Amino acid sequence: MDKNYPYQWQPARVRAEFFRLLPISLFVVAFGAAFGLAAVQEGLTPLQTLLMSVTVFAGASQFAAVDMWGTEVSLIPLLAVVFAINSRHLLMGASLYPVLRELPPGKRYGVLLLLTDANWAVAAQDYQNGRKNLEVIVGGGAVLWLAWVIGTGLGVYFGGLLKDPQALGLDMVLGCFLLAMALGGKxxxxxxxxxxxxxxxxxxxxxxxxxxxxxxxxxxxxxxxxxxxxxxxxxxxxxxxxxxx
Amino acid sequence: MSIETTPAGILVIIALMAVVTLATRYGGAFVMSFVRISPRIESFINAMASSVLIAIIVPMAFSGDAGALAALATTAIIMLGTRRPLPAIAAGILVAALVRLGVG
Known part of the structure; x- marks a missing residue:
């Protein structure tokens, strides 16, 4: 074990965390579908929409971006909005640093590729309770990313299925999840x-x-x-x- | 500066969005790697971490409709009562749907 980087990475736990966040990911599929529908309605092609979900993987900012779509897009305002909405990642990454620094830099930034609200909330709650859990960022992040991409694809190709996610309460998934995480902490x-x-x-x-x-x-x-x-x-x-x- | 939403233009926009978002994922940990983590800094980080969630949720509740408020309240009550997240979340979503069904 490297003395400078003492984090004991457990591959089995990555798989466990994948399944732990599977239920919440089912809701993310619905969210993704709503995004896919919104994007093609604004004039993006299915492939462009999927490419955005695959590479950006940040729902709220993607919704805001396609909201600003037209025949022309003003680049700086768009990127400013994307940055502002996603700036919470800065704090999330910083808050995990006391654990992240126990990983070698290459692995550290590999883990952070998949950082998003839900898996961070679990990792942060675990850390408050004295457990170091970066495996959830990777395993949970992977299932959330898959769900987001699959959902986007469903929305792009079968968008009509889910015209009004709000009527089903699906817009409250993330809010309820984060609230549950907050109240579950110390x-x-x-x-x-x-x-x-x-x-x-x-x-x-x-x-x-x-x-x-x-x-x-x-x-x-x-x-x-x-x-x-x-x-x-x-x-x-x-x-x-x-x-x- | 504007970019036309031609296929090439859209690719550029998506690429830049991805870079900006990745920078937010990396930036926090990158900056912290230059900071010595004293107990005071760690205390700051811990208080900030639990406040991120609150800073997302509270304005959501204030700007939301009756369904949103009912959902958050339900999740809070069940979570505090049972300490089990999944039933709390599921009940919150269900209540939001029911309230909206009744109101709409």
Whole structure:
């Protein structure tokens, strides 16, 4: 084992995490189908739409992008929107760094290729509970990516099947999933204060700042609470390593 | 700067979207590799991590319709009661669909 990179990668766990996120991925298929339909309605060809889902793999930003489609696309505003919506990845990647740094850089950035909301939420929750779980980023990411691509294909070719995903409540899948993850984590007084600060900041940013940056504003505001309010040895690695058999 | 949505133009747009998105996936970890992780920084990271979820959900609840609110409330109650995510999520979606069926 490399001393500098002590993370013990478990291939079997990658497979387990693939199946753990399979149920939520079924909902992602429906989301993908809604995207595929929206994209071909805006004039993208099926292949272009699939290519976008395969390479971008970030639903909300893809919806926003095809929303701005026309015979011409203003590139800078489009990329700015894509960046703003996806800037939450910056914080997600940073939040996993204490674990990621235990992997060699090549593998580290390979793992991050598949980083998205749902698998990150599981990894972050596990880390708060003292478990290092990067396998979920890869295994869970793979099933989420597959679901997103398959869903896009279904929407492109059989879009009429799912005209109104909202009526079925499918737009709430991610929100409910993330909420369940948040409530499943460890809750200390510090976390609750961070949440209140984050909520207020996110709402204020959502109302008064340019669109699509409220997530980053809220999360950073919550982080500031942690910066000034340290908890003695909570969720850190040293304790976990002592407890490990 | 505008790009025409010709086949070649669209390929360029998709490629740039992919690059920008990848940069967001890589950027956070890349920047952190230059930061010494003191207990204070780690505390910041941990508080930020749990706040990301809240910062996504709360504006979603405020901007959502009755169905969205009912879905989130249902998920919260079942999750806090049972600590089992899948039933909580499924019930949330079901309630959203039912509320919208009733309202619409």
């Amino acid at each position: 809750k200390s007084p510090r976390t609750l204060v961070a949440w209140v600060v984050a909520s207020v900041a996110a709402l204020a940013a959502w109302r008064w700042l340019p669109p699509n940056i409220h997530v980053v504003v809220g999360a950073l505001a919550g982080g500031v609470v942690g910066f000034f309010w340290l908890e003695p040895r909570q969720g850190g690695q040293p304790r976990e390593e002592q407890e490990a058999p």
